[in-house]
Amino acid sequence: xMRVRLCFTKGPGVRFISHLDLLRTFERALRRAALPLxxxxxxxxxxxxxxxxxLALGATSEAxxxxxxxxxxxxxxxxxxxxxxxxxxxxxxxxxxEVPAAAPPLMAIVDTALYELRPLRxxxxxxxxxxxxxxxxxxxxxxxxxxxxxxxxxxxxxxRPLILxxxxxxxxxxxxxxxxxxxxxxxxELLALLGQEPTGWQVHRVGLxxxxxxxxxxxxxxxxVVVDGS
Amino acid sequence: xxxxxxxxxxxxxxxxxxxxxxxxxxxxxDWAKVPLKMALAFPDVYDVGMGHLGLKILYHxxxxxxxxxxxxxxxxxxxxxxxxxxxxxxxxxxxSHRPLRDFHLIGFTLQYELSYSNILNMLHLAGIPPxxxxxxxxxxxxIAGGPCAYNPEPLADFIDLFAIGDGxxxxxxxxxxxxxxxxxxxxxxEEFLLEAxxxxxxxxxxxxxxVDYHPDGRVARITPNREGVPPRVRKQVVxxxxxAPYPDAFVVPYIDAxxxxxxxxxxxxxxxxxxxxxxxxxxxxxxxxxASTLLRQGExxxxxxxxxELALSSLSTGDYTCxxxxxxxxxxxxxxQGIALSLPSLRVDxxxxxxxxxxxxxxxxxxxxAPEAGTQRxxxxxNKNITEExxxxxxxxxxxxxxxxxxxxxxxxxxxxxxxxVLGIIDLANKVLDVARRQRQGPRxxxxxxxxxxxxxxxxxxxxxxxxxxDLLEERQRxxxxxIRTRRIQLSWHDVKTSFLEGVFARGDRRLGRALARAxxxxxxxxxxxxxxxxxxxxxxxxxxGLDPAFYANRRRDYExxxxxxxxxxxxxxxxxxxxxxxxxKGEPTGDCRVGDCPGCGVCNRLGVANRIAxxx
Numbered sequence: 001x002m003r004v005r006l007c008f009t010k011g012p013g014v015r016f017i018s019h020l021d022l023l024r025t026f027e028r029a030l031r032r033a034a035l036p037l038x039x040x041x042x043x044x045x046x047x048x049x050x051x052x053x054x055l056a057l058g059a060t061s062e063a064x065x066x067x068x069x070x071x072x073x074x075x076x077x078x079x080x081x082x083x084x085x086x087x088x089x090x091x092x093x094x095x096x097x098e099v100p101a102a103a104p105p106l107m108a109i110v111d112t113a114l115y116e117l118r119p120l121r122x123x124x125x126x127x128x129x130x131x132x133x134x135x136x137x138x139x140x141x142x143x144x145x146x147x148x149x150x151x152x153x154x155x156x157x158x159x160r161p162l163i164l165x166x167x168x169x170x171x172x173x174x175x176x177x178x179x180x181x182x183x184x185x186x187x188x189e190l191l192a193l194l195g196q197e198p199t200g201w202q203v204h205r206v207g208l209x210x211x212x213x214x215x216x217x218x219x220x221x222x223x224x225v226v227v228d229g230s
Numbered sequence: 231x232x233x234x235x236x237x238x239x240x241x242x243x244x245x246x247x248x249x250x251x252x253x254x255x256x257x258x259x260d261w262a263k264v265p266l267k268m269a270l271a272f273p274d275v276y277d278v279g280m281g282h283l284g285l286k287i288l289y290h291x292x293x294x295x296x297x298x299x300x301x302x303x304x305x306x307x308x309x310x311x312x313x314x315x316x317x318x319x320x321x322x323x324x325x326s327h328r329p330l331r332d333f334h335l336i337g338f339t340l341q342y343e344l345s346y347s348n349i350l351n352m353l354h355l356a357g358i359p360p361x362x363x364x365x366x367x368x369x370x371x372x373i374a375g376g377p378c379a380y381n382p383e384p385l386a387d388f389i390d391l392f393a394i395g396d397g398x399x400x401x402x403x404x405x406x407x408x409x410x411x412x413x414x415x416x417x418x419x420e421e422f423l424l425e426a427x428x429x430x431x432x433x434x435x436x437x438x439x440x441v442d443y444h445p446d447g448r449v450a451r452i453t454p455n456r457e458g459v460p461p462r463v464r465k466q467v468v469x470x471x472x473x474a475p476y477p478d479a480f481v482v483p484y485i486d487a488x489x490x491x492x493x494x495x496x497x498x499x500x501x502x503x504x505x506x507x508x509x510x511x512x513x514x515x516x517x518x519x520x521a522s523t524l525l526r527q528g529e530x531x532x533x534x535x536x537x538x539e540l541a542l543s544s545l546s547t548g549d550y551t552c553x554x555x556x557x558x559x560x561x562x563x564x565x566x567q568g569i570a571l572s573l574p575s576l577r578v579d580x581x582x583x584x585x586x587x588x589x590x591x592x593x594x595x596x597x598x599x600a601p602e603a604g605t606q607r608x609x610x611x612x613n614k615n616i617t618e619e620x621x622x623x624x625x626x627x628x629x630x631x632x633x634x635x636x637x638x639x640x641x642x643x644x645x646x647x648x649x650x651x652v653l654g655i656i657d658l659a660n661k662v663l664d665v666a667r668r669q670r671q672g673p674r675x676x677x678x679x680x681x682x683x684x685x686x687x688x689x690x691x692x693x694x695x696x697x698x699x700x701d702l703l704e705e706r707q708r709x710x711x712x713x714i715r716t717r718r719i720q721l722s723w724h725d726v727k728t729s730f731l732e733g734v735f736a737r738g739d740r741r742l743g744r745a746l747a748r749a750x751x752x753x754x755x756x757x758x759x760x761x762x763x764x765x766x767x768x769x770x771x772x773x774x775x776g777l778d779p780a781f782y783a784n785r786r787r788d789y790e791x792x793x794x795x796x797x798x799x800x801x802x803x804x805x806x807x808x809x810x811x812x813x814x815x816k817g818e819p820t821g822d823c824r825v826g827d828c829p830g831c832g833v834c835n836r837l838g839v840a841n842r843i844a845x846x847x
Contacts, residue, residue: 016241017484021485026534029536030536034533037568039568044570046568057246070480086536087254088252088254088484089252148581197240204238218549
């Protein structure tokens with residue numbers, strides 16, 4: 001038995017693929033790679049895959065994570081090589097590591113995400129400046145209430161404590177926010193607060209992290225041995 | 231266009247992955263280096279079209295050539311159509327996002343009459359004149375093939391060339407001809423069509439035929455208007471399916487599409503002779519693939535796609551000669567990888583010992599039986615040679631093997647049907663439920679009955695029969711709903727208006743083209759989707775064109791009438807269809823020529839082919 005953690009990118013060509021589609025894509029790629037997959041029991045045997053976090057439809061990412069269980073050990077380099085040869089062109093495994101079978105699931109530990117937001121139509125210097133001051137103003141607030149609609153109705157969420165950092169830097173907005181087990185900020189929510197049309201921006205996830213004692217740890221740090229896929 | 235597509239269009243539509251075209255195993259060739267470009271068009275949405283096996287076969291055949299490329303295009307969903315229209319963007323191919331009008335050939339597959347409006351709409355969105363006579367040298371040649379091409383007439387105004395019969399070699403002959411005639415980027419239209427019609431078996435160019443009508447609207451005669459064009463177009467047949475090309479890889483959709491799995495075509499054709507079944511008539515003879523070939527193809531497909539399910543496809547897979555051996559081989563090969571095998575329903579009881587044990591452990595895909603009619607008398611009329619005992623034995627075996635539910639298919643409005651036959655459906659369903667309950671207890675035991683409306687099709691013994699009127703069909707549907715008294719039996723039925731429209735086009739003539747064009751103008755598309763189907767618009771279109779749809783759907787034809795498809799030769803003779811029709815009315819069954827006497831359908835001797843059974847060579 002071997003539990004493997006993979007770090008992968010989701011490029012522009014597959015950014016319109018939903019989380020469920022991505023799951024299916026990995027299941028099939030793992031079969032094509034002919035890896036010795038551990039399967040669930042029962043009438044519908046499936047590979048055992050768990051992702052760290054769902055990425056919004058339309059967003060790209062350079063560091064998504066998933067754990068997969070193998071029935072027999074395979075060298076990490078071999079896993080990366082075999083997967084990358086059978087994945088769609090815009091999905092690339094960039095690193096693989098082995099994690100202990102008893103390690104907590106990814107979605108229970110990942111709690112922070114770093115995003116970069118770029119406008120689809122270039123903004124001029126003045127526009128960037130105004131955006132920067134609106135953003136600075138938002139961050140001075142104690143409370144930033146947004147409404148979220150769920151199946152059970154609408155509820156108000158205060159985003160302010162969930163935004164760890166946000167700034168205009170060059171031609172983009174960078175935002176470090178809670179994501180996952182300790183609350184969640186969606187990039188489009190911040191854009192809406194900034195008075196921007198979310199569909200006018202390209203969302204890119206730079207990384208997912210585990211916050212621990214003022215430090216951001218990569219989920220790959222949980223893994224003992226890590227092989228770089230690049 | 232690429233940038234606009236990714237930044238503006240795709241974020242604004244539902245299921246944007248329908249339009250990406252970069253799925254695993256999709257083939258994108260260098261446009262500049264390949265002389266002949268063909269688009270393979272499916273006139274329904276991606277999620278439906280990607281399940282179609284014929285498209286996969288043709289995609290493979292064209293793309294394995296160095297001198298041609300094939301790209302896919304599906305009907306854009308209504309939100310995508312809105313985007314294209316608003317932005318003035320033309321309908322594009324998936325792989326390279328090229329406008330459709332940049333292709334030399336566009337081949338539509340005709341699976342269903344209610345997708346015809348989508349064909350016209352797709353041409354319109356591509357900026358290609360839907361009427362063939364309005365197109366010139368600068369426009370692609372519009373080709374259509376598939377089962378509905380056996381009555382091509384309602385589409386005669388819009389399609390340049392119909393490909394009748396098996397397409398595996400026909401498509402190559404068309405491409406070879408086009409390559410030979412290509413002048414730079416231009417394909418000389420008239421020359422290509424004329425040469426194809428003269429030289430390639432199965433090619434029908436409707437513009438080369440004149441149709442005259444009697445004053446009452448019946449067809450008087452159909453005559454070629456060009457020299458050297460055959461007076462009757464005979465279908466093309468692949469004699470040996472075992473050696474015919476078959477894809478070693480399928481494009482793997484990102485999104486959930488129907489039949490999203492690896493599929494093996496175990497055989498083509500069917501000789502059971504169900505009298506309502508057009509496929510059973512026009513795909514003759516039976517051509518089985520060898521078990522060893524299928525095993526190899528299954529291995530290739532699973533390896534190249536990573537699919538978790540392998541399905542065996544044909545008109546009647548339970549009839550495959552070595553089905554038990556094949557199933558055992560496939561299961562033995564894929565069991566450990568957790569790959570499910572979809573097996574034919576009726577043979578559940580024939581799997582014994584270890585194999586039955588394996589089936590029990592396997593993923594439970596849906597199990598369906600198709601008695602089609604509720605009484606033995608009516609089953610004899612339609613020549614559906616399945617008895618009540620067969621059915622109950624199959625159901626018993628299925629429930630014993632662990633299934634909780636089965637689905638039964640029936641048709642309403644079959645020739646000679648009475649209320650007794652309709653009540654027979656309920657009777658049969660109750661018996662099935664009793665058998666099921668003896669095998670399995672618990673709340674989940676469920677029988678689903680799906681009832682469609684019979685639509686008489688061309689080239690079948692029922693081609694002369696009137697379709698039951700919508701009123702009668704609705705009355706019989708009511709009879710059924712009122713007769714079912716347990717919630718364990720669930721009933722679903724088809725909308726009768728949809729079946730009526732299908733019936734009109736299934737046996738229509740050329741004059742329907744005007745009504746079709748008008749209906750599309752009025753906004754008809756995706757007629758097979760209940761949320762889009764608008765019967766009032768269709769009625770308006772027929773009325774404005776001075777056509778009575780009931781003339782096509784509900785009228786009895788006599789044997790002497792020139793049927794609109796009489797110049798299309800599907801292999802079976804008119805004499806055979808007449809004999810079968812008479813036997814039907816007398817309730818006399820006809821045997822399967824694989825196991826019994828030759829009923830003289832005419833296919834083998836006229837086409838110089840024969841049934842090919844696996845293991846017999």
